[in-house]
Amino acid sequence: xxxxxxxxxxxxxxxxxxxxxxxxxxxxxxxxxxxxxxxxxxxxxxxxxxxxxxxxxxxxxxxxxxxxxxxxxxxxxxxxxxxxxxxxxxxxxxxxxxxxxxxxxxxxxxxxxxxxxxxxxxxxxxxxxxxxxxxxxxxxxxxxxxxxxxxxxxxxxxxxxxxxxxxxxxxxxxxxxxxxxxxxxxxxxxxxxxxxxxxxxxxxx
Amino acid sequence: xxxxxxxxxxxxxxxxxxxxxxxxxxxxxxxxxxxxxxxxxxxxxxxxxxxxxxxxxxxxxxxxxxxxxxxxxxxxxxxxxxxxxxxxxxxxxxxxxxxxxxxxxxxxxxxxxxxxxxxxxxxxxxxxxxxxxxxxxxxxxxxxxxxxxxxxxxxxxxxxxxxxxxxxxxxxxxxxxxxxxxxxxxxxxxxxxxxxxxxxxxxxx
Amino acid sequence: xxxxxxxxxxxxxxxxxxxxxxxxxxxxxxxxxxxxxxxxxxxxxxxxxxxxxxxxxxxxxxxxxxxxxxxxxxxxxxxxxxxxxxxxxxxxxxxxxxxxxxxxxxxxxxxxxxxxxxxxxxxxxxxxxxxxxxxxxxxxxxxxxxxxxxxxxxxxxxxxxxxxxxxxxxxxxxxxxxxxxxxxxxxxxxxxxxxxxxxxxxxxx
Amino acid sequence: xxxxxxxxxxxxxxxxxxxxxxxxxxxxxxxxxxxxxxxxxxxxxxxxxxxxxxxxxxxxxxxxxxxxxxxxxxxxxxxxxxxxxxxxxxxxxxxxxxxxxxxxxxxxxxxxxxxxxxxxxxxxxxxxxxxxxxxxxxxxxxxxxxxxxxxxxxxxxxxxxxxxxxxxxxxxxxxxxxxxxxxxxxxxxxxxxxxxxxxxxxxxx
DNA sequence: AATGAATGAGAGTTCATTCAT
DNA sequence: TATGAATGAACTCTCATTCAT
Numbered sequence: 001x002x003x004x005x006x007x008x009x010x011x012x013x014x015x016x017x018x019x020x021x022x023x024x025x026x027x028x029x030x031x032x033x034x035x036x037x038x039x040x041x042x043x044x045x046x047x048x049x050x051x052x053x054x055x056x057x058x059x060x061x062x063x064x065x066x067x068x069x070x071x072x073x074x075x076x077x078x079x080x081x082x083x084x085x086x087x088x089x090x091x092x093x094x095x096x097x098x099x100x101x102x103x104x105x106x107x108x109x110x111x112x113x114x115x116x117x118x119x120x121x122x123x124x125x126x127x128x129x130x131x132x133x134x135x136x137x138x139x140x141x142x143x144x145x146x147x148x149x150x151x152x153x154x155x156x157x158x159x160x161x162x163x164x165x166x167x168x169x170x171x172x173x174x175x176x177x178x179x180x181x182x183x184x185x186x187x188x189x190x191x192x193x194x195x196x197x198x199x200x201x202x203x204x205x
Numbered sequence: 206x207x208x209x210x211x212x213x214x215x216x217x218x219x220x221x222x223x224x225x226x227x228x229x230x231x232x233x234x235x236x237x238x239x240x241x242x243x244x245x246x247x248x249x250x251x252x253x254x255x256x257x258x259x260x261x262x263x264x265x266x267x268x269x270x271x272x273x274x275x276x277x278x279x280x281x282x283x284x285x286x287x288x289x290x291x292x293x294x295x296x297x298x299x300x301x302x303x304x305x306x307x308x309x310x311x312x313x314x315x316x317x318x319x320x321x322x323x324x325x326x327x328x329x330x331x332x333x334x335x336x337x338x339x340x341x342x343x344x345x346x347x348x349x350x351x352x353x354x355x356x357x358x359x360x361x362x363x364x365x366x367x368x369x370x371x372x373x374x375x376x377x378x379x380x381x382x383x384x385x386x387x388x389x390x391x392x393x394x395x396x397x398x399x400x401x402x403x404x405x406x407x408x409x410x
Numbered sequence: 411x412x413x414x415x416x417x418x419x420x421x422x423x424x425x426x427x428x429x430x431x432x433x434x435x436x437x438x439x440x441x442x443x444x445x446x447x448x449x450x451x452x453x454x455x456x457x458x459x460x461x462x463x464x465x466x467x468x469x470x471x472x473x474x475x476x477x478x479x480x481x482x483x484x485x486x487x488x489x490x491x492x493x494x495x496x497x498x499x500x501x502x503x504x505x506x507x508x509x510x511x512x513x514x515x516x517x518x519x520x521x522x523x524x525x526x527x528x529x530x531x532x533x534x535x536x537x538x539x540x541x542x543x544x545x546x547x548x549x550x551x552x553x554x555x556x557x558x559x560x561x562x563x564x565x566x567x568x569x570x571x572x573x574x575x576x577x578x579x580x581x582x583x584x585x586x587x588x589x590x591x592x593x594x595x596x597x598x599x600x601x602x603x604x605x606x607x608x609x610x611x612x613x614x615x
Numbered sequence: 616x617x618x619x620x621x622x623x624x625x626x627x628x629x630x631x632x633x634x635x636x637x638x639x640x641x642x643x644x645x646x647x648x649x650x651x652x653x654x655x656x657x658x659x660x661x662x663x664x665x666x667x668x669x670x671x672x673x674x675x676x677x678x679x680x681x682x683x684x685x686x687x688x689x690x691x692x693x694x695x696x697x698x699x700x701x702x703x704x705x706x707x708x709x710x711x712x713x714x715x716x717x718x719x720x721x722x723x724x725x726x727x728x729x730x731x732x733x734x735x736x737x738x739x740x741x742x743x744x745x746x747x748x749x750x751x752x753x754x755x756x757x758x759x760x761x762x763x764x765x766x767x768x769x770x771x772x773x774x775x776x777x778x779x780x781x782x783x784x785x786x787x788x789x790x791x792x793x794x795x796x797x798x799x800x801x802x803x804x805x806x807x808x809x810x811x812x813x814x815x816x817x818x819x820x
Numbered sequence: 821a822a823t824g825a826a827t828g829a830g831a832g833t834t835c836a837t838t839c840a841t
Numbered sequence: 842t843a844t845g846a847a848t849g850a851a852c853t854c855t856c857a858t859t860c861a862t
Contacts, residue, residue, distance in 0.1 A: 008845080030322060032237035036832060048834080049847050057832065113321070117235065141402075150402040158378070158393055159402065165374015169366045188363055196401035197346075197355040197364065219821085241857060253859075254822045262857060421842085440732065442647035446836060458838080459843045467836060526728070527645060551812075560812040568803055569812065571784045579780015583773070598773055606811035607756075607765040607774065623824080651853065663855080664826050672853065823862085831855075838848080 018043055018053040023064045023107040031061055031114040062122045065115050068107025069129045072100065080136040086144035090163075090193060093137060095186040097167040101174040102182050112168075134160045149194075163193060223248055223258040228269045228312035236266055236319040267327045270320050273312025274334045277305065278341075285341040291349035295368075295398060298342060300391040302372040306379040307387050339365045354399075368398060428453055428463040433474045433517035441471055441524040472532045475525050478517025479539045482510065483546075490546040496554035500573075500603060503547060505596040507577035511584040512592050522578075544570045559604075573603060633658055633668040638679045638722035646676055646729040677737045680730050683722025684744045687715065688751075695751040701759035705778075705808060708752060710801040712782035716789040717797050727783075749775045764809075778808060 021043040025034045036057050037047040054060040079092045100108050115126055137160040144150035150159070170189055174180050226248040230239045241262055242252045259265040284297045305313050320331055342365040349355035355364070375394055379385050431453040435444045446467055447457045464470040489502045510518050525536055547570040554560035560569070580599055584590050636657040640649045651672055652662045669675040694707045715723050730741055752775040759765035765774070785804055789795050 011845080014846090032235075033322065035830085045846095046848055047832090048849065051833070051835095052846065116318070117238070144402065148404060151404050154397070154402060155393070158375070158390070159397070161374045161378050162371045162394065162397060163374070165377070166367045166371040169368070169370015169373060170363070172370070173363070173366050185363070188360070189367065192359070192364070192367055192398075192401065194401045194403050196397065196399045197349065197359060198399050199353060199356050216821085240855080250821090251823055252857090253824075256858070257821065424842090440647075442645075443732070445834080455842095456844055457836090458845075461837070462842065523731070527648065554812065558814060561814050564807070564812060565803070568785070568788070568800070569807070571788050572781045572804065572807055573784070575784015575787070576777045576781040578784060579776045579778070580773070582780070583776050595773070598770070599777065602769070602774070602777055602811065603807075604811045604813050606807065606809045607759065607769055608809050609763060609766050626824080629825090650851080660825095661827055662853090663828065666854070667825065670854095823860105825860095827857100827859080829856095832853095834852080835850095836848100839844105839846095841844085 014043075015053050018050065019060070019063050019067050019107070022054075022060045023068065023110050026061065026064060026110045026114055027106040031057075031110075031117045036060075058118060058122060061110070061114060062118055062126070064107050065111040065118070065126050066129070068105065068109070068111040069126065069133075072096070072105075072108055073129050073133050076133050076136050080139055086140070086147050086149040087190070087194065089140050090144070091186060091190040093140065093163065094167055094189050094193075095183065097164070098170060098174060098182050098186050098189070101171040134164065137163060166193070220258050223255065223265070224268050224272050224312070227259075227265045228273065228315050231266065231269060231315045231319055232311040236262075236315075236322045241265075263323060263327060266315070266319060267323055267331070269312050270316040270323070270331050271334070273310065273314070273316045274331060274338075277301070277310075277313055278334050278338050281338050281341050285344055291345070291352050291354040292395070292399065294345050295349070296391060296395040298345065298368065299372055299394050299398075300388065302369070303375060303379060303387050303391050303394070306376040339369070342368060371398070425463050428460065429470075429473050429477050429517070432464075432470045433478065433520050436471065436474060436524055437516035437519045441467075441520075441527045446470075468528060468532060471520070471524060472528055472536070474517050475521040475528070475536055476539070478515065478519070478521045479536060479543075482506070482515075482518055483539050483543050486543050486546050490549055496550070496557050496559040497600070497604065499550050500554070501596060501600040503550065503573065504577055504599050504603075505593065507574070508580060508584060508592050508596050508599070511581040544574070547573060576603065629658075630668050633665065633675070634678050634682050634722070637669075637675045638683065638725050641676065641679060641725045641729055642721040646672075646725075646732045651675075673733060673737060676725070676729060677733055677741070679722050680726040680733070680741050681744070683720065683724070683726040684741065684748075687711070687720075687723055688744050688748050691748050691751050695754055701755070701762050701764040702805070702809065704755050705759070706801060706805040708755065708778065709782055709804050709808075710798065712779070713785060713789060713797050713801050713804070716786040749779065752778060781808065 018039075022039045025038045025042050028034070029038065036050055039060065040047045040050045043050070050060075054063070075096045076093065079089055079096065082089060082092070084092070111126070115123065118126070134157075138156040141150060141154070141156035141159045145152055145154075145156075166189060170185055173185065174182060223244075227244045230243045230247050233239070234243065241255055244265065245252045245255045248255070255265075259268070280301045281298065284294055284301065287294060287297070289297070316331070320328065323331070339362075343361040346355055346359070346361035346364045350357055350359075350361075371394060375390055378390065379387060428449075432449045435448045435452050438444070439448065446460055449470065450457045450460045453460070460470075464473070485506045486503065489499055489506065492499060492502070494502070521536070525533065528536070544567075548566040551560055551564070551566040551569045555562055555564075555566075576599060580595055583595065584592060633654075637654045640653045640657050643649070644653065651665055654675065655662045655665045658665070665675075669678070690711045691708065694704055694711065697704060697707070699707070726741070730738065733741070749772075753771040756765055756769070756771040756774045760767055760769075760771075781804060785800055788800065789797060
């Protein structure tokens with residue numbers, strides 16, 4: 001009769017709502033700039049009641065970060081496991097990455113901007129997910145080598161980090177300019193990664 | 206001829222020391238994690254005395270950010286005004302950018318990580334400098350086109366942002382791995398930007 | 411014949427269990443250090459359900475104290491009503507008193523340590539029992555005088571309080587040293603009370 | 616010029632006043648029943664300012680306990696080092712002990728009633744002092760044996776604890792009855808300890 | 821130019837208590 | 842008879858800021 005296992009459907013739903021409320025508030029004001037009262041207010045409950053769902057403000061931050069990362073990583077897994085060629089997969093990765101600056105993915109933004117305020121113990125699961133993300137991307141780079149779409153001397157760790165960084169940099173454009181076309185940017189970014197700046201058929205250096 | 210009153214030589218020196226102390230403390234603990242007492246202690250004075258040099262903690266943050274950004278932007282100006290060819294200048298830019306993850310440039314780190322905690326009014330001068338940095342980089346990209354080292358269809362704003370992002374991404378590697386060779390990374394990064402991943406002479410897509 | 415409504419057998423049983431759970435928790439953590447959630451958990455129910463048995467946390471404390479004191483006072487009554495001589499009864503009193511530091515008599519410990527946190531209104535019944543205890547002990551002292559085992563000039567109120575205090579002091583030894591022999595201590599204590607420190611047959615002062 | 620060593624006379628004075636204010640408030644309401652606001656109010660400052668003198672409420676409690684114990688232990692040292700005979704010293708000890716229930720020695724009361732709320736780390740110095748007190752008392756008992764005023768078979772640890780306990784028990788009388796004559800009580804207590812209840816020259820058991 | 825002392829506002833957190841179910 | 846959920850008031854503690862000296 002009692003809901004034991006699942007901690008009751010209602011609880012699960014409210015907890016998710018709480019995570020989303022926290023994501024929303026943290027992304028707006030920053031972790032330190034936001035108060036637990038702000039989060040509670042967004043959820044429509046009183047401050048103290050928030051502690052029914054989180055043991056501490058820090059735990060809330062951790063849960064928000066995990067929530068934000070998870071979907072994102074799952075997308076990467078799907079791409080990595082797909083059958084497409086290197087170029088197609090690279091573009092999928094870039095699109096996934098850039099897309100999050102348009103979608104209202106507040107939880108991921110919180111992860112990017114605020115995770116440093118977590119104490120190391122609370123960052124381990126986050127780091128695992130992040131490392132997993134990068135490793136899958138490295139796998140994709142390796143398959144690129146196998147397809148002869150990537151030069152052999154390119155280190156895949158270096159490459160993965162470069163891709164991630166470039167996408168984050170372009171994210172700025174998307175955030176600054178609400179008119180920017182994400183797909184067009186993704187196309188250009190992929191092209192730059194594949195061919196560099198130099199005119200085709202001409203090699204400098 | 207002697208320095209008068211509030212803007213005496215001594216004051217200027219201590220003020221600079223105060224900015225550096227704040228940079229050091231903010232970079233270690235984050236703006237919100239650091240207290241004015243921490244900053245004062247690093248400077249060797251007492252908490253209240255700090256207000257002789259800053260009107261508020263926020264002003265201290267602003268000054269730190271400006272201080273950090275300025276040097277960095279000046280380097281960029283020097284590169285942009287130089288006479289070298291595109292490849293050489295690109296490498297100089299990348300090296301300058303990556304170098305700051307090794308050099309103990311605390312003020313710049315504070316700018317990167319903490320500037321968001323400034324209220325918009327306090328961010329305008331910062332934005333001006335940042336924009337200036339990017340625009341100089343765009344200029345360099347344009348000269349690259351003139352030299353036929355950069356394809357014409359590449360948008361220089363897009364390109365500048367991509368370079369900045371990629372460098373930031375590689376900064377992670379440098380921070381994570383104290384053994385990483387910054388100059389080697391800069392070389393590989395420049396190469397990737399120039400030629401992409403694809404084997405020379407082969408064009409995909 | 412069947413138990414009706416609120417005072418059903420089941421209720422009585424659970425209420426007693428609740429008092430014991432509270433005693434156990436309060437004695438471990440102190441009244442203020444323990445939460446109603448702790449008490450509920452020990453009883454195996456949920457926090458809110460506790461209020462089915464107690465109107466407030468304070469009422470719980472009062473009931474625990476009364477429960478603890480009652481048994482203890484009943485023992486005293488039995489001793490006082492017994493037929494033994496003064497020495498034997500004194501030893502019984504001391505043994506009863508010291509024994510509670512060994513037996514897991516949590517409710518009594520709570521009475522001793524935490525009763526002060528009750529508001530005066532809630533302390534009256536407790537004081538009655540305590541006074542009753544001391545008065546019975548005074549009665550015993552009086553019978554000691556009748557038996558010529560106690561000097562006439564010894565005030566029985568003073569004496570009762572001295573006995574209680576000495577026993578409490580020795581309780582410390584029992585608590586500190588789990589090996590301490592309670593019966594041996596009780597014997598020595600009784601002896602000290604009867605004969606003092608001075609060698610037999612020699613009178614100082 | 617700067618007050619370095621002594622943390623300034625003014626600070627020392629206010630800190631002492633803070634300890635006394637805390638003693639007064641804790642003894643009235645108990646540690647948990649008293650708020651830091653209460654203590655600050657008694658001192659005539661605002662709540663937050665209290666933290667200029669204490670790092671935490673717990674530290675305040677520790678300092679109060681230490682303050683209360685110290686004087687008391689010093690008295691014991693003086694008695695133990697004196698040259699008087701056993702009876703005189705025992706009476707001095709008892710008088711010192713009982714006297715504190717009359718003197719407004721709030722700090723010692725706090726030590727007795729509230730020290731358990733300190734975490735073990737904070738109790739070590741207290742325990743050292745307490746142990747020291749008891750050991751000096753044991754020394755006195757030993758000298759009593761040397762003087763043949765105490766039977767050889769009486770264990771001095773047991774004896775010390777008995778004396779302490781009896782005094783605490785009689786403290787109740789003093790607290791309950793403001794008219795009670797402390798010196799008369801001390802005399803009777805000493806007498807009881809020396810000669811027991813039994814009529815002089817008669818040995819029971 | 822610097823300090824000691826104090827302030828006051830606000831934070832996160834805890835918890836006894838309530839009540840519809 | 843018991844629960845889950847929520848409440849609200851209190852509490853300890855932190856800290857940027859002020860100011861007389």
